Amino acid sequence: MSETTSTPARPVSLITTIFIFVLFAAFIFVARHYYHPTETLPQVAAPENLAKDFEWKATRDSRKKTLQELRETQSAQVGAYKWIDQKAGAVQLPIERAMELTAQKYGAQQQMRQIRDLPDSTAKP
Secondary structure: OOOOOOOOOOOOOHHHHHHHHHHHHHHHHHHHHHOOOOOOOOOOOOHHHOOHHHHHHOOHHHHHHHHHHHHHHHHHHHOOOEEEEOOOOEEEOOHHHHHHHHHHHHHHHHHHHHHHOOOOOOOOO
């Protein structure tokens, strides 16, 4: 029987250990020095001095209120019927109805394609 010889584990050098600690300390320094999650953004101007178009940006509450109003308006538009261009015959439909009509349209086209591709029963082989 032969004995298996294993190579002894090489010890980690002192320089490598010191280098790893220095890198870790540098990371902590950079993270503490440059990362401040609790800081608030500075106010650029008082809400009274902003133009009418930018009043909604003045405070956090005004931005939340504006976003909520926008979402309510959009959800009302998504579920409503409305003329877009009456002369051209363009209408706004609720999304569910539009999906149904689209499925019917393309389903009918698919059926026509399948019927057209059927072999002719009157043809002689």
